[in-house]
Amino acid sequence: MRQVVMIKPGTIEVEEREDPRILEPTDAIIRLKATCICGSDLWPYRGAEDVEHQVMGHEYVGVVEEIGSQVKTIKVGDFVVGSFWASDNTCEICQAGYHAYCVHRVLMGTIGTQSDKARIPLADGTLVATPGQPDEDLIPSLMAASDVLGTGWFAAVAAEAGPGKTVAVVGDGAVGLLAVLAARQLGAERIIAFSRHGDRQKLAREFGATDIIQERGAAGVAKVKELTAGLGAHSVIEAVGTQEAMMQAIHSTRPGGHVGFVGVSHDVAIPGDELFGAGVHIHGGPAPVRRFLPELIQLIWDRKINPGKVFDLTLPFDQAAEGYRAMDERRAIKVLLQLDDRP
Amino acid sequence: MRQVVMIKPGTIEVEEREDPRILEPTDAIIRLKATCICGSDLWPYRGAEDVEHQVMGHEYVGVVEEIGSQVKTIKVGDFVVGSFWASDNTCEICQAGYHAYCVHRVLMGTIGTQSDKARIPLADGTLVATPGQPDEDLIPSLMAASDVLGTGWFAAVAAEAGPGKTVAVVGDGAVGLLAVLAARQLGAERIIAFSRHGDRQKLAREFGATDIIQERGAAGVAKVKELTAGLGAHSVIEAVGTQEAMMQAIHSTRPGGHVGFVGVSHDVAIPGDELFGAGVHIHGGPAPVRRFLPELIQLIWDRKINPGKVFDLTLPFDQAAEGYRAMDERRAIKVLLQLDDRP
Numbered sequence: 001m002r003q004v005v006m007i008k009p010g011t012i013e014v015e016e017r018e019d020p021r022i023l024e025p026t027d028a029i030i031r032l033k034a035t036c037i038c039g040s041d042l043w044p045y046r047g048a049e050d051v052e053h054q055v056m057g058h059e060y061v062g063v064v065e066e067i068g069s070q071v072k073t074i075k076v077g078d079f080v081v082g083s084f085w086a087s088d089n090t091c092e093i094c095q096a097g098y099h100a101y102c103v104h105r106v107l108m109g110t111i112g113t114q115s116d117k118a119r120i121p122l123a124d125g126t127l128v129a130t131p132g133q134p135d136e137d138l139i140p141s142l143m144a145a146s147d148v149l150g151t152g153w154f155a156a157v158a159a160e161a162g163p164g165k166t167v168a169v170v171g172d173g174a175v176g177l178l179a180v181l182a183a184r185q186l187g188a189e190r191i192i193a194f195s196r197h198g199d200r201q202k203l204a205r206e207f208g209a210t211d212i213i214q215e216r217g218a219a220g221v222a223k224v225k226e227l228t229a230g231l232g233a234h235s236v237i238e239a240v241g242t243q244e245a246m247m248q249a250i251h252s253t254r255p256g257g258h259v260g261f262v263g264v265s266h267d268v269a270i271p272g273d274e275l276f277g278a279g280v281h282i283h284g285g286p287a288p289v290r291r292f293l294p295e296l297i298q299l300i301w302d303r304k305i306n307p308g309k310v311f312d313l314t315l316p317f318d319q320a321a322e323g324y325r326a327m328d329e330r331r332a333i334k335v336l337l338q339l340d341d342r343p
Numbered sequence: 344m345r346q347v348v349m350i351k352p353g354t355i356e357v358e359e360r361e362d363p364r365i366l367e368p369t370d371a372i373i374r375l376k377a378t379c380i381c382g383s384d385l386w387p388y389r390g391a392e393d394v395e396h397q398v399m400g401h402e403y404v405g406v407v408e409e410i411g412s413q414v415k416t417i418k419v420g421d422f423v424v425g426s427f428w429a430s431d432n433t434c435e436i437c438q439a440g441y442h443a444y445c446v447h448r449v450l451m452g453t454i455g456t457q458s459d460k461a462r463i464p465l466a467d468g469t470l471v472a473t474p475g476q477p478d479e480d481l482i483p484s485l486m487a488a489s490d491v492l493g494t495g496w497f498a499a500v501a502a503e504a505g506p507g508k509t510v511a512v513v514g515d516g517a518v519g520l521l522a523v524l525a526a527r528q529l530g531a532e533r534i535i536a537f538s539r540h541g542d543r544q545k546l547a548r549e550f551g552a553t554d555i556i557q558e559r560g561a562a563g564v565a566k567v568k569e570l571t572a573g574l575g576a577h578s579v580i581e582a583v584g585t586q587e588a589m590m591q592a593i594h595s596t597r598p599g600g601h602v603g604f605v606g607v608s609h610d611v612a613i614p615g616d617e618l619f620g621a622g623v624h625i626h627g628g629p630a631p632v633r634r635f636l637p638e639l640i641q642l643i644w645d646r647k648i649n650p651g652k653v654f655d656l657t658l659p660f661d662q663a664a665e666g667y668r669a670m671d672e673r674r675a676i677k678v679l680l681q682l683d684d685r686p
Contacts (some may be wrong), residue, residue, distance in 0.1 A: 092574060092598065092600055093574065098599035100622065101598030103574075109552075222536035231446075254437055254444075255441045255443070256439050256444070256631075261619070263616030265618065268614070268616070269612040269615060270612065271612055272584075272586075272609075272610075272613065273611070274590060274606030275613070275625070276608040276628045276629070277628065279441060279443065279627075279628035280626070281624060281626040282618070282624070282626070283623070283624040283625070284619065284622075285621065286619070286622070
């Protein structure tokens with residue numbers, strides 16, 4: 001099978017690898033229908049994380065080809081969606097809704113799902129089958145559920161977005177944009193998107209943003225205060241991972257309000273005195289996407305949401321390197337890699 | 344009247360000052376029944392905060408002597424308890440329960456309540472009258488409600504202590520000990536107190552601690568994990584304000600669990616990647632004590648709790664300097680200053 005490998009920062013190749021095999025009786029093998037490139041893949045691509053000949057990818061949708069002897073609920077032929085942590089869905093931590101910290105978790109990024117096929121550990125816990133074989137046009141949205149939608153949704157839940165609330169979203173990447181969609185679905189009254197890019201502003205408005213703020217940092221915070229009688233937003237989502245974004249989120253939140261953060265933190269340090277002074281709630285980290293998958297799949301299946309719109313560039317799998325370049329240069333919000341070009 | 348003044352770090356004097364007067368029609372003047380020294384007063388005392396000829400004190404109980412023309416619910420003769428932020432109790436932030444961030448807030452520490460009398464701004468919002476004139480033995484507990492109990496209670500609420508939860512408390516000062524009491528009242532199943540001091544361990548057990556951990560830092564975290572099947576506590580309270588305490592709290596909490604922090608942060612910086620990795624909720628800051636005062640006063644009035652036990656040294660007001668020394672040298676957990684020695 002083919003698999004995307006990051007040889008070193010900035011260098012992507014598609015390599016031929018052996019097909020995956022069942023290693024544990026709880027594994028499944030899936031043939032991917034599509035895969036995609038994540039904003040977090042850009043951190044190593046840009047040299048901000050060490051990388052050397054690393055298999056890539058942790059988002060996946062596809063059809064089950066084989067199951068281990070202990071797999072009970074997932075069947076061969078099922079169309080399934082999974083997320084970036086394999087999880088058993090039964091341990092105390094999973095039951096509390098924190099599948100990304102399952103006591104048996106396996107990081108899918110170490111397996112790599114920018115590939116024709118993939119081994120999925122803990123298949124019964126990790127995979128959620130769709131109600132049937134999806135129409136072609138639903139694939140991008142189901143793909144989005146695998147990570148960016150689930151992550152944006154978690155951010156909105158962590159920020160306690162809901163009826164009567166003003167929600168601000170820091171970050172206009174795929175996750176930030178889908179956090180806007182999530183806030184809207186969760187019933188937020190007003191949704192402020194921080195964005196300087198016309199195309200992303202447009203998508204933010206389609207997803208439910210009521211206000212756009214172009215300013216960043218202290219000037220951006222001042223604008224949020226202007227829109228909220230000087231108090232700040234009830235709920236603020238941080239979907240970038242930088243110091244500026246985190247502090248912009250904290251300072252945009254009213255005392256007693258909630259910050260939900262899902263940007264993978266890089267060189268962030270939150271000053272204790274500022275956090276003490278702010279009086280906000282902070283919650284975040286790697287999203288427990290699995291918690292939300294059944295609900296998200298149903299919303300997509302019923303065509304109530306269309307998160308697949310974040311894929312503004314679709315390429316054949318063999319052009320993965322061009323996909324990375326397009327996202328790195330911000331020519332694309334998110335890139336879908338088609339896998340049905342080889343049977 | 345007499346008033347405690349910190350001349351410079353380490354130097355406390357009792358000075359004669361003019362009696363306070365009504366300045367705003369929403370003010371009240373109270374004659375204090377007792378006052379006390381706060382752990383947070385030790386930061387400037389030890390030179391960790393700038394201080395120069397500063398009036399001290401922000402905890403107070405006493406009898407109303409005079410009210411401004413717009414004060415409606417508080418009457419002359421009422422016995423009242425207030426807290427360290429004066430607040431209107433009506434603005435949107437107060438109504439959300441965050442009185443420490445009231446849009447009209449006044450910091451009582453700038454007025455100073457280690458004194459015979461004090462001016463209380465926003466009296467209707469700030470002060471809560473007791474059901475009648477309290478018995479003498481209830482004074483220390485009502486005094487505790489003014490700050491340390493209210494702060495410990497907020498920390499326990501912020502950490503979502505409750506039935507079925509394992510709660511760990513970092514810090515064995517008055518606030519930490521009363522957070523133990525609060526966790527017990529809120530129904531926590533297991534309460535772990537970090538403490539190395541026999542007398543404080545004893546009080547922690549009296550207040551409801553089920554386990555004591557002597558270790559700190561990584562060793563302390565490992566002990567919490569041992570006691571919780573490797574997962575960490577559901578709820579952890581940070582009541583110190585140092586980097587070590589904050590990280591000990593974060594790492595002692597299971598993914599999805601809650602950290603409530605009330606230690607006044609000094610040189611704390613929370614690494615974003617560790618917070619991202621931990622997956623915990625964090626909430627804290629200056630406690631909105633006013634939110635809890637009616638409930639806490641009733642519990643004390645009904646003798647269901649006895650938080651006044653944290654006062655293990657009582658001195659005449661004129662010996663305030665000795666009180667500071669005793670707390671600084673950890674000879675006392677918390678010092679009550681008696682004010683009924685001069686009519």
